[in-house]
Amino acid sequence: MNSALAVKQVNTPSMENFADLLDESMGPQSSLEGSVLKGRVVAIENDFALIDVGLKSEGRIALKEFATVPGQPVELKAGDEVEVFLERFEDKNGEAVLSREKAKREEAWQQLETSFNDSQRVTGVIFGRVKGGFTVDLGGAVAFLPGSQVDIRPVRDITPLMGTPQPFQILKMDRSRGNIVVSRRAVLEESRAEARQELVANLQEGQVLQGVVKNITDYGAFVDLGGVDGLLHVTDISWRRINHPTEALQIGQTVKVQVIRFNSETQRISLGMKQLEADPWEGVDAKYPVGAKLKGRVTNITDYGAFVELEAGIEGLVHVSEMSWTKKNVHPGKIVSTSQEVEVMILDVDPVKRRISLGLKQCLDNPWATFEDKFPGGTEIEGEVKNITEFGLFVGLPGDIDGMVHLSDLDWNRSGEEAVKDYKKGDTVKVKVLDVDVEKERISLGIKQLGDDPFESSMTGVKRGDVVTAVVSQITDGGIEVQVNGMSGFIRKAELSRERSEQRPERFNVGDRVDCRVTQLDRATRKLALSIKAMEVAEEKAAMAEFGSSDSGASLGDILGEALRRKQGGEG
Template structure:
């Protein structure tokens, strides 16, 4: 049933009707997000009704292929109002900007509530990394980790939980941090760890850093020090021999100082001290086998069991030759046999000997080279005091300089011997304890001092020889038979500041007087001064003898002359 018009209603003009028409639409603002309904789908557009006087068109390229395929007429859609009317009177909408507005709203909410968001690192830029959290955000290098990261490029493509620390929607700037979250996690772990930490407990940790003196272990937000001396009951040269950064390890809490926060850790304390029964397990004289674990200039360390090492000094490695460095005999990893020489549990030291596992050639030296035996050897080295002669491997004898000649003064062994020269010698003495064998070269011939020299040379005799050496204290004269005599500087008859080397030259002929023949010391002392005095005395005596004969002759002549005069008278 319709209501008839009474004809009394007020008439509305065209402008009023237009205004009334406008009020029937929703009150919409540009730059805001609103909800619309899909009313049509075309190849390149999506038509959306937002309750406005006209529908809005959204380009299809603002949708992903998956979103387009799933989209149906009637679906609700959040859109951004760019313009209510463009130049052509069309409503301009954007899904892309609506999505970004929603993301910014979510980011600001997370920022205000101090919550985290997952972000994917997409590239490395100056000062840090670019991260995708829905919009592009900046992750400063100092905020990536608790410690400086060396390989930043290796992080690209990885996703991490991040915290927004600065946001500016108008400028489109977002700064995020991973370090803040790591610090929060570390602090929570630290509080939990400290609350439960007790001395003597076993705790799991991760090797965080290695130094020369130990390893720092992350126990869960707090670090403890595992000192090198607490890593093993045995010797550890460097912590890196046992650990690498990142290793998981179970350690014992040795000490926890709540005031300073310092935590001392131990690894070896998890097992019993192997040195407790070392003295009973390795008595002196026992033969043992072990592995060479390290070498030093003075010896080799042998591991007998985990935590127990002994030292073989270089002097205990071989009977047969002098070892200058242990690397000449063994290498790290070798299995060797040794004898226990000494055990000091208090100092945690075991002295070992490798040569003691083989026969000592010096035990047979007396039977092999009896005193008086003539031997043949080769000169191995020359020193100021003698020549070392090699008889066999590890057995050397010494010809002392005093046993090189009966008659000559030898200043240096090189006057008689050269290195590698074959020589004969006589065994004089054997000291098995000190491993010394004394040899004699002059003993190969009879001692001329027994009878020959004392019979040939007598005190007061004048002898002639050649200068063989000139020393500071005198001149050596080689006499007949190869024996040497010495003219001491006090017997050289020098005048004033004259020097021996200026007056006497090698091989000069010199005549001197024998003033001493010492059979015990095997020395002949000569004197030029006394020889000259004797010569002068003889000349005076000869003069007086000649003058007396002349006087007698003149006297007889005078007497005869007087007798003749008397006879004439």
């Protein structure tokens, strides 16, 4: 019984012995699972390649796994050597389970790990979009590209980058989890730094470069020159007026620029585009002679005038005072509008200051000159009272212009302050044209001139030195006011008599008639200056000349008495 048991124990293998027997049966090949093996293509059958890797049985791999470009024909034939991944020793059909894709992935991982450890760049292709970023094919291994690592600046459309081999930097690798994180931005920043150093080292004023518009502001655009940015000011984009850089540029646009200024200390670069074009101001005074009329387009309107573009890069200013003959206190925007085509005259050209003065009204008829031709001095016309001021009446005239009737030209006999009360705004009045000053744009009108001057008619035949009879109208401390033929006159206190004792205004009464001599006719004040004293002195001289002199022995009393008697006798 014991011997039987002993034999049984000897013939029954242990678990360890069973594993050894399995290894002996299978051989060392079972340990190859999960590794990359070299194999030979035995045959191509029905889109599959039959691969011999030196095992008891061959394996099958779909031909598409050998495609270098998805969808393209596979150039594989019997006898070719290939590397494949052994997943299992055999499947239910007794064939080895092989994979070309996993072999490529394993190979790629080994190369990527080497590149990662050596901080070397790798080449990959962006082929898909996932949450937070994109997927990249690194020669068989799939990596994750975060959205923030695509470029140095945000990229609106990544489509142009997809499907194109790109350099990447591996940021993180975890083979156990199959995770790889890459960055395209790190490569660009490194390249940018290298390019920046080289560019700045060789940068010179006047140098012409190509760049890409990176950003646009109200005052200009920042242009990426390949690692370094330069400012393209709005005034240096074009010779023509540009109100905002977006009128000529857009982000991402490639432009050719010239280095205008470069400060090596601050690294500031000023760029220009217009400097690459011919300066339109060259010979501008010959192109635009003073007095020439031409057409232009209104580009900008301000409180003080409007800018008119004569050609690209050449603008002139029509000052508000040169816009209209008649509209003096109107904003330029009420006369012209932006983009309107207008005819202008060249008034002045300053090539040094790059300024051209233009006139708009000079291309239109001067209403004052037209008025002067049609209504010369002395013409009587009608007009509406537009305004009443302390100076007189403003009357609307043909041609949308005004003339002024000064207070002194309202009435012959009354003061202007009194006469102006007869008029109100809107009244239609008849006036006479007194004077037209085209240069000063003034027209003088008169209302009293429509009739004869009563002063002149009353003073017909009266001249200085004549003796007239006046009627006392008012007594004042300084003399007496009188009327002569309906005109006012004044006899000063000192002129009331040759005798000082008789130079008393109070000895006269209103209504008294007195003889006096005309000493002055003042047409400005329309008054006569009169003198009783001058008349008496003149009469004395005349009597002395006629009846004797002091040498004859006759007294003055005798002479005057004789003269008086003769006068009375003659009257008798």
